[in-house]
Amino acid sequence: xxxxxxxxxxxxxxxxxxxxxxxxxxxxxxxxxxxxxxxxxxxxxxxxxxxxxxxxxxxxxxxxxxxxxxxxxxxxxxxxxxxxxxxxxxxxxxxxxxxxxxxxxxxxxxxxxxxxxxxxxxxxxxxxxxxxxxxxxxxxxxxxxxxxxxxxxxxxxxxxxxxxxxxxxxxxxxxxxxxxxxxxxxxxxxxxxxxxxxxxxxxxxxxxxxxxxxxxxxxxxxxx
Amino acid sequence: xxxxxxxxxxxxxxxxxxxxxxxxxxxxxxxxxxxxxxxxxxxxxxxxxxxxxxxxxxxxxxxxxxxxxxxxxxxxxxxxxxxxxxxxxxxxxxxxxxxxxxxxxxxxxxxxxxxxxxxxxxxxxxxxxxxxxxxxxxxxxxxxxxxxxxxxxxxxxxxxxxxxxxxxxxxxxxxxxxxxxxxxxxxxxxxxxxxxxxxxxxxxxxxxxxxxxxxxxxxxxxxxxxxxxxxxxxxxxxxxxxxxxxxxxxxxxxxxxxxxxxxxxxxxxxxxxxxxxxxxxx
Numbered sequence: 377x378x379x380x381x382x383x384x385x386x387x388x389x390x391x392x393x394x395x396x397x398x399x400x401x402x403x404x405x406x407x408x409x410x411x412x413x414x415x416x417x418x419x420x421x422x423x424x425x426x427x428x429x430x431x432x433x434x435x436x437x438x439x440x441x442x443x444x445x446x447x448x449x450x451x452x453x454x455x456x457x458x459x460x461x462x463x464x465x466x467x468x469x470x471x472x473x474x475x476x477x478x479x480x481x482x483x484x485x486x487x488x489x490x491x492x493x494x495x496x497x498x499x500x501x502x503x504x505x506x507x508x509x510x511x512x513x514x515x516x517x518x519x520x521x522x523x524x525x526x527x528x529x530x531x532x533x534x535x536x537x538x539x540x541x542x543x544x545x546x547x548x549x550x551x552x553x554x555x556x557x558x559x560x561x562x563x564x565x566x567x568x569x570x571x572x573x574x575x576x577x578x579x580x581x582x583x584x585x586x587x588x589x590x591x592x593x594x595x596x597x598x599x600x
Numbered sequence: 601x602x603x604x605x606x607x608x609x610x611x612x613x614x615x616x617x618x619x620x621x622x623x624x625x626x627x628x629x630x631x632x633x634x635x636x637x638x639x640x641x642x643x644x645x646x647x648x649x650x651x652x653x654x655x656x657x658x659x660x661x662x663x664x665x666x667x668x669x670x671x672x673x674x675x676x677x678x679x680x681x682x683x684x685x686x687x688x689x690x691x692x693x694x695x696x697x698x699x700x701x702x703x704x705x706x707x708x709x710x711x712x713x714x715x716x717x718x719x720x721x722x723x724x725x726x727x728x729x730x731x732x733x734x735x736x737x738x739x740x741x742x743x744x745x746x747x748x749x750x751x752x753x754x755x756x757x758x759x760x761x762x763x764x765x766x767x768x769x770x771x772x773x774x775x776x777x778x779x780x781x782x783x784x785x786x787x788x789x790x791x792x793x794x795x796x797x798x799x800x801x802x803x804x805x806x807x808x809x810x811x812x813x814x815x816x817x818x819x820x821x822x823x824x825x826x827x828x829x830x831x832x833x834x835x836x837x838x839x840x841x842x843x844x845x846x847x848x849x850x851x852x853x854x855x856x857x858x859x860x861x862x863x864x865x866x867x868x869x870x871x872x873x874x875x876x877x878x879x880x881x882x
Contacts, residue, residue, distance in 0.1 A: 444807075444809075448807060448809055449807075449808055449809050450807060450808050450809075464809075466809055467760065467793050467809075545796070549793050549794070549795070550765060550794055550795075550796065551792075551793060551794060552794070564765065564767060564768070566694070567688075567690055567691050567694060567765075567767065567768040568690060568767035568768055569694065
């Protein structure tokens with residue numbers, strides 16, 4: 377069995393690593409953002425929503441292009457980081473995390489925002505009336521009631537991050553043994569005619585993604 | 601056709617409806633109009649597109665600028681549209697293998713054409729060499745670097761080197777041969793940034809995302825303001841860069857495809873190739 381060689385293992389491990397880190401970051405930032413967008417009224421609220429959701433509808437290559445302009449060595453933010461530290465995110469596995477983060481973020485934002493908005497206002501008012509602070513109300517009342525949507529968002533985020541290709545290719549490149557996540561490795565394998573290896577990866581990726589979708593369905597059913 | 605459409609609409613909106621439904625019905629009728637209109641539009645544009653003849657040319661991306669100019673001469677001369685498909689030769693070959701409707705294939709390396717010939721994708725008798733190129737080491741024009749040679753790539757100051765992915769990009773394979781020739785591959789392995797085609801390697805240097813890159817002399821010439829050629833790889837350090845062209849089997853327009861290859865090898869074609877830095881073959 378030469379199918380399961382080191383390259384394939386590396387890509388699987390890298391994909392899981394990138395998707396996990398990106399998902400963790402999205403949970404940390406996405407839920408508070410969704411809460412703000414759902415419950416607070418502030419100037420530019422809908423514009424913020426549109427900007428954060430754009431990567432969902434833009435071609436990933438366009439998202440990747442923006443990321444290069446912002447985070448590249450001569451980028452708006454990238455150049456400052458490079459001057460200070462001599463380090464640049466491009467062509468590193470962290471760049472793959474960044475690409476996955478930006479592209480998968482809207483999935484979390486949309487599902488969590490909808491879930492938080494659908495929480496019955498009466499429960500929230502009761503919580504305030506009984507003297508709970510906003511923090512406590514958010515953590516003990518709103519988020520538990522919106523749990524189903526949030527968990528669905530987390531799983532979708534992970535599945536999307538696993539499958540991210542276009543933006544990743546642009547900012548993290550295709551460096552064998554360093555930034556070739558499963559989708560990128562499959563692209564190279566198909567391009568160079570190594571079909572047997574490509575088959576193995578395609579099947580694995582399909583199974584992993586299918587498994588996560590199954591979890592989403594099951595989880596939402598159980599709660600219903 | 602117009603008559604049948606109008607009677608069809610009349611039928612849909614006809615007397616069988618009572619007046620209460622009329623208003624709703626009007627909306628429906630509008631919607632129907634929009635649908636029919638878009639169908640007409642699509643069929644019209646589709647028939648226009650197929651009205652004039654066209655050939656599809658899959659060419660190595662390093663040929664892009666020269667081929668586009670040659671295409672502009674070809675189109676009015678032969679009353680045939682040229683649709684270009686530029687990419688890495690390896691990927692172009694895979695597309696042809698997958699049944700892409702291509703008439704002419706021009707690759708940047710003999711290897712890909714050999715492969716195409718071996719697998720029976722091209723008409724062997726039509727295969728011709730038409731241009732040569734050389735491999736150069738480039739740096740961003742504004743870079744303050746002491747890089748003087750390929751050996752210098754192993755210096756600590758050079759952190760990232762862009763080159764085509766040797767698996768699919770001929771320029772990457774030539775670069776790989778040069779690295780082997782200078783025996784520096786192991787020293788620079790960690791610095792290599794593989795790109796999907798040679799122009800991407802060029803672009804990374806232009807943007808300053810990498811410290812150096814290996815591309816064709818013709819690529820460097822296009823960006824003469826933003827990149828600087830450090831050194832040209834000696835001819836003995838890599839297989840000769842000679843571009844072959846051939847007609848793809850299953851072409852629906854062999855005479856037009858032949859005419860394109862003839863134009864490439866004509867005095868006019870050679871002049872354009874030369875203008876972009878290629879060495880036309882005799």
